[in-house]
Amino acid sequence: xxxxxxxxxxxxxxxxxxxxxxxxxxxxxxxxxxxxxxxxxxxxxxxxxxxxxxxxxxxxxxxxxxxxxxxxxxxxxxxxxxxxxxxxxxxxxxxxxxxxxxxxxxxxxxxxxxxxxxxxxxxxxxxxxxxxxxxxxxxxxxxxxxxxxxxxxxxxxxxxxxxxxxxxxxxxxxxxxxxxxxxxxxxxxxxxxxxxxxxxxxxxxxxxxxxxxxxxxxxxxxxxxxxxxxxxxxxxxxxxxxxxxxxxxxxxxxxxxxxxxxxxxxxxxxxxxxxxxxxxxxxxxxxxxxxxxxxxxxxxxxxxxxxxxxx
Amino acid sequence: xxxxxxxxxxxxxxxxxxxxxxxxxxxxxxxxxxxxxxxxxxxxxxxxxxxxxxxxxxxxxxxxxxxxxxxxxxxxxxxxxxxxxxxxxxxxxxxxxxxxxxxxxxxxxxxxxxxxxxxxxxxxxxxxxxxxxxxxxxxxxxxxxxxxxxxxxxxxxxxxxxxxxxxxxxxxxxxxxxxxxxxxxxxxxxxxxxxxxxxxxxxxxxxxxxxxxxxxxxxxxxxxxxxxxxxxxxxxxxxxxxxxxxxxxxxxxxxxxxxxxxxxxxxxxxxxxxxxxxxxxxxxxxxxxxxxxxxxxxxxxxxxxxxxxxxxxxxxxxxxxxx
Numbered sequence: 001x002x003x004x005x006x007x008x009x010x011x012x013x014x015x016x017x018x019x020x021x022x023x024x025x026x027x028x029x030x031x032x033x034x035x036x037x038x039x040x041x042x043x044x045x046x047x048x049x050x051x052x053x054x055x056x057x058x059x060x061x062x063x064x065x066x067x068x069x070x071x072x073x074x075x076x077x078x079x080x081x082x083x084x085x086x087x088x089x090x091x092x093x094x095x096x097x098x099x100x101x102x103x104x105x106x107x108x109x110x111x112x113x114x115x116x117x118x119x120x121x122x123x124x125x126x127x128x129x130x131x132x133x134x135x136x137x138x139x140x141x142x143x144x145x146x147x148x149x150x151x152x153x154x155x156x157x158x159x160x161x162x163x164x165x166x167x168x169x170x171x172x173x174x175x176x177x178x179x180x181x182x183x184x185x186x187x188x189x190x191x192x193x194x195x196x197x198x199x200x201x202x203x204x205x206x207x208x209x210x211x212x213x214x215x216x217x218x219x220x221x222x223x224x225x226x227x228x229x230x231x232x233x234x235x236x237x238x239x240x241x242x243x244x245x246x247x248x249x250x251x252x253x254x255x256x257x258x259x260x261x262x263x264x265x266x267x268x269x270x271x272x273x274x275x276x277x278x279x280x281x282x283x284x285x286x287x288x289x290x291x292x293x294x295x296x297x298x299x300x301x302x303x304x305x306x307x308x309x310x311x
Numbered sequence: 312x313x314x315x316x317x318x319x320x321x322x323x324x325x326x327x328x329x330x331x332x333x334x335x336x337x338x339x340x341x342x343x344x345x346x347x348x349x350x351x352x353x354x355x356x357x358x359x360x361x362x363x364x365x366x367x368x369x370x371x372x373x374x375x376x377x378x379x380x381x382x383x384x385x386x387x388x389x390x391x392x393x394x395x396x397x398x399x400x401x402x403x404x405x406x407x408x409x410x411x412x413x414x415x416x417x418x419x420x421x422x423x424x425x426x427x428x429x430x431x432x433x434x435x436x437x438x439x440x441x442x443x444x445x446x447x448x449x450x451x452x453x454x455x456x457x458x459x460x461x462x463x464x465x466x467x468x469x470x471x472x473x474x475x476x477x478x479x480x481x482x483x484x485x486x487x488x489x490x491x492x493x494x495x496x497x498x499x500x501x502x503x504x505x506x507x508x509x510x511x512x513x514x515x516x517x518x519x520x521x522x523x524x525x526x527x528x529x530x531x532x533x534x535x536x537x538x539x540x541x542x543x544x545x546x547x548x549x550x551x552x553x554x555x556x557x558x559x560x561x562x563x564x565x566x567x568x569x570x571x572x573x574x575x576x577x578x579x580x581x582x583x584x585x586x587x588x589x590x591x592x593x594x595x596x597x598x599x600x601x602x603x604x605x606x607x608x609x610x611x612x613x614x615x616x617x618x619x620x621x622x623x624x625x626x627x628x629x630x631x632x633x634x
Contacts, residue, residue, distance in 0.1 A: 098332060100332065100374070100375065101332050101334045104334060104335060104375065104393075105334075105349070107356055107357075107393050108394075109355075109356060109357050110356070110357035110358070110393075110394055110395035110396075111344065111346075111357040111358030111359060111360045111395045112344065112357070112358040112360065113355045113356060113357045113358060114357070122318075123317060123318055123319045123355045124315060124316070124317055124318075124348075124352070124353040124354055124355065125315070125316045125318070126313050126314075126315050126316070127313045127314045127315070127316055127595070127622075128313075129313075130312070130313055131312055131313065131314055131593060131594060131595055131624070132312075132629070133312070133581070133591045133592075133593055133626075133629050133630050133633075134578075134591050134592050134593070134594065135590065135591040135633075136588075136589045136590060136591050136592070
């Protein structure tokens with residue numbers, strides 16, 4: 001059994017103007033199909049390659065979320081029976097089209113474009129890259145002022161910063177511009193390498209594996225996923241990670257936020273997991289947020305059951 | 312959003328114009344062939360072959376039948392938009408910079424650059440859209456312009472005035488009948504790169520190399536809003552449906568090769584029209600943006616860059632969710 005899931009979202013723009021020629025200004029109705037998931041299942045080799053005994057194609061739905069399901073049976077090029085399950089949503093898009101616009105759609109190519117047949121040109125391409133609107137973060141005024149303050153301080157106290165490393169003169173010139181550069185002793189060692197090479201200086205960096213109390217190997221990163229994990233349920237459908245970040249951040253540092261998303265609809269499924277760095281912070285968050293009214297719903301916040309138990 | 316890339320021009324873009332319904336998109340570039348595309352799919356319809364120099368600006372009549380282009384080859388040409396045939400040529404002694412058809416399409420303003428000691432000028436000509444055989448080259452009024460180029464020209468309310476912006480950074484409104492300067496606005500300190508009128512004609516937006524875009528009242532030339540950017544602004548447009556503006560620019564072409572595209576600030580920036588706050592940016596070009604135009608339906612806009620690419624940006628829900 002070979003399952004090949006395929007994700008298509010681009011088909012969405014197969015717009016077709018229905019009833020193209022109308023005299024009055026009219027609205028052309030077009031239907032777009034958003035393919036949510038298309039799964040192809042190839043039957044085991046034993047299946048006969050005779051088209052006549054294929055099961056009939058099925059169309060199901062729409063279900064309560066408006067998702068349609070179509071099941072088609074085919075024999076592919078290799079002679080293998082395949083079953084395609086396609087789950088999709090239909091949207092109706094109304095587009096205003098004037099008679100003038102319809103007429104202009106039939107204009108013949110001219111100039112340099114005449115040499116090409118329709119659809120033959122490679123002049124137009126839809127970007128392969130998804131471009132996002134990058135929103136500008138608005139910094140609060142107070143933060144802006146804070147950010148500019150040290151700079152201002154530096155500017156006023158510039159003389160103390162300006163110390164020449166060659167001659168030691170303060171507030172006169174930079175090291176590279178030192179007039180006594182040539183007079184300085186070239187043979188002197190760089191100041192940092194006076195210690196023995198292998199010896200560790202006090203206060204230097206010690207890798208975690210060599211610190212006192214380390215077991216030798218690093219702790220598994222996976223363990224952290226279950227540590228101090230809080231389950232939040234009864235969330236509204238449009239809750240995003242950012243909302244939870246705002247909710248939990250006041251209690252302490254948060255390591256991970258996971259909002260369960262329904263793959264078909266893209267909406268939240270109503271629960272999420274939040275991991276906190278400190279267990280005490282987590283307990284405080286649970287005490288405060290369990291039963292808290294959020295988005296007209298009453299939150300349920302509790303320690304998540306460990307992975308094994310949940311299975 | 313996935314922008315549509317149009318790669319039809321071999322040289323930097325200079326100007327982009329939608330027709331009234333937004334289904335046709337006209338682009339001008341320094342290569343000599345203005346190009347027509349379908350505004351929705353980006354399919355190339357044709358090129359207007361006939362100019363012998365960079366084409367600086369164009370304008371299209373309200374019924375989308377006629378295209379007027381102005382070129383550095385000292386001519387302005389009238390084209391049949393559908394067939395790509397040039398049916399009339401206005402010949403001047405200086406390079407043509409800006410062209411604009413008056414409301415109703417019965418007149419056009421054509422500006423010429425200063426050249427060989429002759430100052431810049433604004434020429435008002437008569438256009439006959441109904442009977443093309445009656446078209447003449449007669450200039451009804453020649454207004455001697457200010458020092459330096461006149462880079463953009465707009466028709467004011469009721470065709471009474473002509474609004475120009477130019478190299479000296481001054482926006483002027485001229486009486487279209489007698490050529491007198493009616494109003495002057497010295498809000499910009501550097502060259503004005505672009506002027507774009509609002510849907511209702513009550514105000515317009517300017518883009519300047521002094522790193523700002525400003526909104527002016529089209530009657531009084533009073534500066535109402537200022538949008539400060541961190542780059543020289545080459546184009547600024549007003550959204551026809553929302554209280555937003557889009558501006559684009561980037562460091563000048565001379566210094567592009569010496570900096571990375573990230574430092575060049577080649578993205579289009581969206582600002583709130585009233586609050587003058589920056590909302591966001593859309594990246595894509597790897598050269599400065601020279602031209603911008605909003606689709607009249609307000610759901611997409613098009614940018615043209617020094618890199619020779621035209622990008623149609625369809626605005627998706629993430630944009631319309633912005634308050």
